[in-house]
Amino acid sequence: MRLDDRDDIYQDHVLAHYEEPFHRGHCPRATHAHEDDNPLCGDRVRIELEVDDAGQVQSAYFDGQGCCISQAAASMLCERCEGCHIDELRKFTAPEMLKLFGAPLTPNRQKCCLLGWRVIQSALFSPLAASSESASEQASA
Amino acid sequence: MNALRSAAAAPLLDPLALRADFPILQPGASPGPELVFLDNGASTQRPRQVLDAMTRVYEHSYANVHRGIHRLSEECTELYEQARGRVQRFVNAAEREEIIFTRGTTESLNLVARSWGEVNLRPGDEILLTLLEHHANIVPWQQAAARTGAVIRWVPLTDDGRLDLAKFSELLGPRTRLVAVAAISNVLGTVNPLVEIARQTHAAGALLAVDAAQSVPHMLTDVQELGADFLACSGHKMLGPTGIGVLYARRALLEAMPPFLGGGSMIRRVTLEGFEPAELPSKFEAGTPPIVEAIGLGAAIEYLERVGLAAIHAHELRLTQEAHALLGQIEGLRILGPAPEHKGGIVSFVVDGLHPHDAAQLLDRDGIAVRAGHHCAMPLHQHLGIPASTRASFYLYNTLDEVARLAASIAAARARFKRR
Numbered sequence: 001m002r003l004d005d006r007d008d009i010y011q012d013h014v015l016a017h018y019e020e021p022f023h024r025g026h027c028p029r030a031t032h033a034h035e036d037d038n039p040l041c042g043d044r045v046r047i048e049l050e051v052d053d054a055g056q057v058q059s060a061y062f063d064g065q066g067c068c069i070s071q072a073a074a075s076m077l078c079e080r081c082e083g084c085h086i087d088e089l090r091k092f093t094a095p096e097m098l099k100l101f102g103a104p105l106t107p108n109r110q111k112c113c114l115l116g117w118r119v120i121q122s123a124l125f126s127p128l129a130a131s132s133e134s135a136s137e138q139a140s141a
Numbered sequence: 142m143n144a145l146r147s148a149a150a151a152p153l154l155d156p157l158a159l160r161a162d163f164p165i166l167q168p169g170a171s172p173g174p175e176l177v178f179l180d181n182g183a184s185t186q187r188p189r190q191v192l193d194a195m196t197r198v199y200e201h202s203y204a205n206v207h208r209g210i211h212r213l214s215e216e217c218t219e220l221y222e223q224a225r226g227r228v229q230r231f232v233n234a235a236e237r238e239e240i241i242f243t244r245g246t247t248e249s250l251n252l253v254a255r256s257w258g259e260v261n262l263r264p265g266d267e268i269l270l271t272l273l274e275h276h277a278n279i280v281p282w283q284q285a286a287a288r289t290g291a292v293i294r295w296v297p298l299t300d301d302g303r304l305d306l307a308k309f310s311e312l313l314g315p316r317t318r319l320v321a322v323a324a325i326s327n328v329l330g331t332v333n334p335l336v337e338i339a340r341q342t343h344a345a346g347a348l349l350a351v352d353a354a355q356s357v358p359h360m361l362t363d364v365q366e367l368g369a370d371f372l373a374c375s376g377h378k379m380l381g382p383t384g385i386g387v388l389y390a391r392r393a394l395l396e397a398m399p400p401f402l403g404g405g406s407m408i409r410r411v412t413l414e415g416f417e418p419a420e421l422p423s424k425f426e427a428g429t430p431p432i433v434e435a436i437g438l439g440a441a442i443e444y445l446e447r448v449g450l451a452a453i454h455a456h457e458l459r460l461t462q463e464a465h466a467l468l469g470q471i472e473g474l475r476i477l478g479p480a481p482e483h484k485g486g487i488v489s490f491v492v493d494g495l496h497p498h499d500a501a502q503l504l505d506r507d508g509i510a511v512r513a514g515h516h517c518a519m520p521l522h523q524h525l526g527i528p529a530s531t532r533a534s535f536y537l538y539n540t541l542d543e544v545a546r547l548a549a550s551i552a553a554a555r556a557r558f559k560r561r
Contacts, residue, residue: 042528067496
């Protein structure tokens with residue numbers, strides 16, 4: 001699709017992540033998970049992570065519903081964080097998330113973009129009860 | 142009353158002529174494409190007459206009210222009280238002292254919930270609210286219930302988004318102390334049958350509080366004919382400034398209620414031991430009031446009366462009918478609420494595969510301002526099973542052409558997201 005300058009929020013890579021997301025669904029061996037919403041608009045994102053004993057994110061999945069921006073951003077974030085160490089992810093800042101998203105956003109739409117980022121920051125501190133002790137120790141180390 | 146029939150009989154207004162009075166609606170007044178302002182349910186624009194009236198006060202007449210002996214204070218007090226009189230006549234209150242100036246509908250409803258609620262609600266007493274209320278007519282009552290032990294009961298809706306009057310009658314009972322209801326739903330646009338609600342409410346020995354934020358700007362209001370015990374509205378939704386609102390209440394109720402906020406103006410005398418409250422309406426106007434805003438509201442009412450509320454209502458109904466006709470042709474689009482004959486100038490909708498935020502963002506590129514979200518009515522959206530919706534809300538300066546532009550823009554946005 002041809003996009004003009006004013007169309008830049010919905011750039012092709014944004015729409016691609018919205019229409020064909022990276023890892024939408026459940027993480028088969030999740031060790032960490034968190035879910036939150038943006039009450040203003042009802043956008044909802046859940047992120048599930050599999051973190052190994054060394055603290056590496058082996059896989060990352062998201063699910064949820066909401067606007068194009070919130071869902072595409074969660075997809076990009078899951079793609080970005082696979083293979084990262086959780087210490088690196090904890091240092092991943094909101095401005096870095098907006099940069100990863102790429103398309104320029106007004107302050108109101110930045111909230112949509114940052115929903116997944118907020119959720120993953122909480123997920124890193126939210127080991128699942130059923131997961132191994134070692135993973136939760138790693139996460140809280 | 143059949144809204145369609147009254148619309149047909151009402152005089153027409155010319156929105157293109159009225160638009161000349163609104164600086165912000167002139168080409169080039171704001172950057173970007175020509176503005177199509179369809180977010181009037183949130184706040185309206187102001188005509189030159191209101192802006193000029195306010196500037197005139199600041200430039201020639203401004204001083205604090207009810208205080209100075211000097212000329213400006215007396216002149217400004219006179220203008221402020223004239224505005225009160227204008228509001229009184231506009232809603233047909235029996236007495237000028239029954240009009241309390243507040244900061245807006247929200248403060249007005251909080252005043253009632255706090256002042257009336259705390260001395261009149263007992264544990265087990267019931268407050269009846271409806272599922273289509275704005276948060277401003279929910280949260281103050283939840284707070285009052287938490288403080289007093291009163292219980293909130295909810296009037297459900299019919300499938301097409303009208304109040305279920307049969308259920309309302311069943312819910313009214315000996316423990317019902319107050320019914321608080323919106324005159325017009327700010328999401329569904331439903332015009333509620335207030336006269337019938339008032340009749341049943343009073344027959345049950347309860348009081349009626351009306352959130353009239355969406356009705357007073359758009360149709361004739363007569364608090365006496367209606368039988369409202371309390372009625373609240375906001376200046377900024379009726380061509381007036383922000384920071385000014387109105388609470389109407391019957392004198393006997395206001396006399397019996399304790400003051401809400403304490404401070405200057407609301408007292409007759411203060412001693413080391415305590416205070417005596419002032420007479421109405423000062424009793425409920427603590428501190429320096431929004432003086433120039435009240436005068437601006439008076440100017441807005443003058444403007445609305447000149448255009449005529451019946452003509453405004455009829456015009457908005459035409460726009461709503463047109464919106465239903467055009468939006469209804471878009472595949473995957475669902476309009477919320479009842480048929481146009483039961484609605485005011487509010488049309489909310491959802492579109493398959495197009496989130497309201499994305500819809501609003503794409504409309505904004507065409508210069509069309511709508512609202513997307515839950516519109517401060519989360520319980521209603523939960524009831525409807527949707528997280529958010531897109532709302533177009535009309536006023537006297539909107540045109541049929543703007544409705545057509547809305548529909549075309551939505552169709553294009555829908556096609557865009559669907560194509561991929």
